[in-house]
Amino acid sequence: MKQTGDLNLVKKINKSIVLHHIRTDSPISRARIAEITGLTKATVSSLVNELIESSLVDEIGVGESSGGRKPMMLLFNGTAGYAIGVDLGVHDILAVLTDLTGKVVREKRVNHDNPSAQEVIDLLKATIRDLINGAPESVYGIIGIGIGVPGICDEDGTLLFAPNLEWENVPLQKYMEETFHIPVVIDNEANAGAVGEKQFGAGRETANLVYVSIGIGIGAGIIIKGELYRGATGFSGEIGHISIQHDGPKCRCGSLGCWELYASEHALLERARQEFGSSITLEMLLRKAEAGDAAIIALFERLGYFLGVGVVNIINSYNPEFVILGGRLAGAEKWLMKPLLQLLEKRSLPHPRKLLNVAFSELSDRSTVLGAASFAVTKFFASTTVSVEHN
Amino acid sequence: MKQTGDLNLVKKINKSIVLHHIRTDSPISRARIAEITGLTKATVSSLVNELIESSLVDEIGVGESSGGRKPMMLLFNGTAGYAIGVDLGVHDILAVLTDLTGKVVREKRVNHDNPSAQEVIDLLKATIRDLINGAPESVYGIIGIGIGVPGICDEDGTLLFAPNLEWENVPLQKYMEETFHIPVVIDNEANAGAVGEKQFGAGRETANLVYVSIGIGIGAGIIIKGELYRGATGFSGEIGHISIQHDGPKCRCGSLGCWELYASEHALLERARQEFGSSITLEMLLRKAEAGDAAIIALFERLGYFLGVGVVNIINSYNPEFVILGGRLAGAEKWLMKPLLQLLEKRSLPHPRKLLNVAFSELSDRSTVLGAASFAVTKFFASTTVSVEHN
DNA sequence: TAAGTTTGTTTAATGAATTTACAAACTATT
DNA sequence: AATAGTTTGTAAATTCATTAAACAAACTTA
Numbered sequence: 074m075k076q077t078g079d080l081n082l083v084k085k086i087n088k089s090i091v092l093h094h095i096r097t098d099s100p101i102s103r104a105r106i107a108e109i110t111g112l113t114k115a116t117v118s119s120l121v122n123e124l125i126e127s128s129l130v131d132e133i134g135v136g137e138s139s140g141g142r143k144p145m146m147l148l149f150n151g152t153a154g155y156a157i158g159v160d161l162g163v164h165d166i167l168a169v170l171t172d173l174t175g176k177v178v179r180e181k182r183v184n185h186d187n188p189s190a191q192e193v194i195d196l197l198k199a200t201i202r203d204l205i206n207g208a209p210e211s212v213y214g215i216i217g218i219g220i221g222v223p224g225i226c227d228e229d230g231t232l233l234f235a236p237n238l239e240w241e242n243v244p245l246q247k248y249m250e251e252t253f254h255i256p257v258v259i260d261n262e263a264n265a266g267a268v269g270e271k272q273f274g275a276g277r278e279t280a281n282l283v284y285v286s287i288g289i290g291i292g293a294g295i296i297i298k299g300e301l302y303r304g305a306t307g308f309s310g311e312i313g314h315i316s317i318q319h320d321g322p323k324c325r326c327g328s329l330g331c332w333e334l335y336a337s338e339h340a341l342l343e344r345a346r347q348e349f350g351s352s353i354t355l356e357m358l359l360r361k362a363e364a365g366d367a368a369i370i371a372l373f374e375r376l377g378y379f380l381g382v383g384v385v386n387i388i389n390s391y392n393p394e395f396v397i398l399g400g401r402l403a404g405a406e407k408w409l410m411k412p413l414l415q416l417l418e419k420r421s422l423p424h425p426r427k428l429l430n431v432a433f434s435e436l437s438d439r440s441t442v443l444g445a446a447s448f449a450v451t452k453f454f455a456s457t458t459v460s461v462e463h464n
Numbered sequence: 465m466k467q468t469g470d471l472n473l474v475k476k477i478n479k480s481i482v483l484h485h486i487r488t489d490s491p492i493s494r495a496r497i498a499e500i501t502g503l504t505k506a507t508v509s510s511l512v513n514e515l516i517e518s519s520l521v522d523e524i525g526v527g528e529s530s531g532g533r534k535p536m537m538l539l540f541n542g543t544a545g546y547a548i549g550v551d552l553g554v555h556d557i558l559a560v561l562t563d564l565t566g567k568v569v570r571e572k573r574v575n576h577d578n579p580s581a582q583e584v585i586d587l588l589k590a591t592i593r594d595l596i597n598g599a600p601e602s603v604y605g606i607i608g609i610g611i612g613v614p615g616i617c618d619e620d621g622t623l624l625f626a627p628n629l630e631w632e633n634v635p636l637q638k639y640m641e642e643t644f645h646i647p648v649v650i651d652n653e654a655n656a657g658a659v660g661e662k663q664f665g666a667g668r669e670t671a672n673l674v675y676v677s678i679g680i681g682i683g684a685g686i687i688i689k690g691e692l693y694r695g696a697t698g699f700s701g702e703i704g705h706i707s708i709q710h711d712g713p714k715c716r717c718g719s720l721g722c723w724e725l726y727a728s729e730h731a732l733l734e735r736a737r738q739e740f741g742s743s744i745t746l747e748m749l750l751r752k753a754e755a756g757d758a759a760i761i762a763l764f765e766r767l768g769y770f771l772g773v774g775v776v777n778i779i780n781s782y783n784p785e786f787v788i789l790g791g792r793l794a795g796a797e798k799w800l801m802k803p804l805l806q807l808l809e810k811r812s813l814p815h816p817r818k819l820l821n822v823a824f825s826e827l828s829d830r831s832t833v834l835g836a837a838s839f840a841v842t843k844f845f846a847s848t849t850v851s852v853e854h855n
Numbered sequence: 856t857a858a859g860t861t862t863g864t865t866t867a868a869t870g871a872a873t874t875t876a877c878a879a880a881c882t883a884t885t
Numbered sequence: 886a887a888t889a890g891t892t893t894g895t896a897a898a899t900t901c902a903t904t905a906a907a908c909a910a911a912c913t914t915a
Contacts, residue, residue: 078902078903080904102894114895118895119895139891140890142891142892142894
């Protein structure tokens with residue numbers, strides 16, 4: 074059912090707008106917020122005072138006058154609460170405690186060699202418990218947990234299918250909420266990564282971006298008009314399984330010639346092992362390329378070409394302003410970027426390309442974990458200031 | 465700038481909700497609307513009376529009692545105004561006059577053999593003028609014009625690039641508004657087609673669908689949560705230029721192995737002409753296939769296969785509930801569908817496919833023209849009942 | 856015929872924003 | 886210094902759409 078309008082809705086909308094400006098443009102005065110938003114000074118004043126009341130905003134003293142009374146500057150109080158962000162990887166768990174601005178306060182990384190789901194979940198709980206116990210005192214305490222997972226989830230936070238973990242139908246959100254009794258958000262690691270890059274990384278200035286997560290497979294998180302696009306049922310972005318060769322080799326998904334068979338880290342290593350022995354790792358390849366090994370450099374350049382093929386497909390179908398490539402391959406940027414850009418220049422449609430930018434992640438392996446924490450913070454604010462999404 | 469909330473916004477939201485229910489669930493009583501929406505009877509009554517005042521709603525007499533006073537039934541007044549919808553094709557113009565419910569009142573189809581842009585625009589104007597002159601008297605008159613074009617447009621209604629018309633940078637919206645002095649909406653024919661199918665065709669029950677327009681090229685219109693998705697800058701959906709063979713033949717777009725080189729009507733005819741002579745047409749192919757010509761049927765089956773390859777890519781990247789195939793190839797459905805479905809069954813990911821449906825258009829060649837008219841109607845209601853989109 | 860139900864309107868109350876006014880604090884000018 | 890003008894933030898009165906409560910009219914059922 075559609076959400077109807079009433080006075081409550083009006084207040085929530087305006088309060089969230091005011092808070093948004095304090096979060097992004099602070100330090101800022103009441104008068105300036107009124108000017109920017111079009112709300113009257115009286116309205117802004119009233120809403121700001123409620124936000125101060127609820128500890129989300131602080132007055133930090135007077136600012137510079139522009140020819141009249143000095144303004145009282147407002148600051149978002151990032152330490153009114155803390156969030157947990159988790160990147161549940163195939164071989165390790167990266168977890169962070171952030172404040173409400175997304176600043177990392179503590180961080181834990183633990184390995185697991187992919188034992189049973191139960192053992193990984195227990196490890197996950199212990200890791201989170203540890204971060205919670207070490208969190209500073211605050212008004213709202215731990216406001217929520219966000220978890221990025223390497224697979225497909227539904228709206229209830231059940232991990233439906235994670236091929237590389239070999240998990241199926243794990244109700245992760247339920248488990249976590251039963252354990253910690255705070256709101257939990259579960260989403261795909263590429264979606265979380267896209268949000269991480271949008272909020273804290275290379276995509277801060279961009280409303281439309283695609284984050285391509287390159288690892289064992291290839292996934293993508295798509296941000297449209299500043300918001301994550303999830304597709305019809307919440308599991309879109311399986312872009313690694315776009316076929317770039319309709320009669321190519323068979324993929325485990327059933328299709329033929331999927332992009333991730335050519336352009337993933339896994340594909341690179343497979344090929345390198347065929348040519349140079351089975352014990353080779355990405356770190357070794359990077360070292361050899363750095364030392365000038367032409368055969369290895371050629372291998373990276375070939376990968377750059379195939380990355381480009383898929384990126385052209387992304388550009389032509391999603392038309393983003395920014396494509397951000399994430400994952401450990403960022404370390405090979407210097408060999409990948411040239412063939413990739415050459416291919417884009419040659420092959421993408423002129424109109425979509427005009428505004429386009431391609432870059433590797435700025436956050437290295439933190440995009441997902443920061444995005445996951447950001448999910449928790451967003452959910453917190455949605456419940457306190459605006460809650461339009463009820464359906 | 466974000467839209468702030470005030471009483472005006474509340475009223476617009478609620479009025480549009482009430483009108484929406486009268487448009488879709490009529491005949492319906494005030495009491496029933498209050499029940500469905502959660503608004504009070506008093507609020508609904510007040511809003512309905514304003515809608516009656518503005519001629520958009522009529523009382524059509526009392527309905528059946530369910531044990532008390534008989535309800536006064538309300539009906540949307542579809543003839544309070546009329547809209548023009550146009551499908552500007554490469555070889556012809558199809559234009560319709562519809563009422564506010566989308567019902568076609570008059571229709572005109574004229575051929576043009578792609579002369580200069582100016583001549584086509586003059587023909588377009590004459591065609592529209594003719595429909596306007598023949599429109600019935602109504603309260604609001606002609607409320608707007610929607611035009612679907614075979615190319616890429618910007619937000620100002622300029623046709624940036626239409627390869628098959630050989631047009632570039634034609635400010636069509638400006639021309640039309642200067643001529644007719646009513647609101648004009650310009651959009652890609654595939655986008656219009658998607659909206660047409662969503663409103664009036666196979667996609668009525670579906671919130672997430674992709675309409676694939678197969679003609680000289682292949683385009684797509686994407687509907688997410690009931691709304692058209694336009695990508696970052698308004699020219700997304702160039703899905704025909706997704707490469708399905710990274711080292712395939714060169715496309716006019718610059719890339720290699722684009723889907724439309726394999727699966728468009730144009731590609732089919734090219735191949736047929738190579739094999740069976742240069743004078744062959746789609747109609748001839750259909751007739752021969754109908755007569756049992758195995759070579760021709762094989763040609764269609766091959767096309768079905770390649771349609772499937774692209775549809776799998778669409779499913780994996782957009783994850784829609786429904787893929788609707790439009791264009792003249794609908795006539796070959798019986799030979800295309802089997803290889804297409806076989807391919808889907810084999811190649812698409814299990815989760816996205818679960819809810820998926822694939823079908824040919826129900827509206828034959830009217831999807832675009834009806835969608836275009838619907839654009840005009842939507843714009844009209846946006847300006848009279850809700851106008852949130854100002855930025 | 857009486858009792859209960861449903862519809863739709865009327866009236867009063869609520870509350871969030873706006874408008875207007877204003878005091879406080881500051882800068883610039885004479 | 887004194888004065889004028891500007892800017893900030895609050896206060897009081899007004900506006901207006903919704904809600905809640907009451908009610909009259911119209912209808913069904915026992």
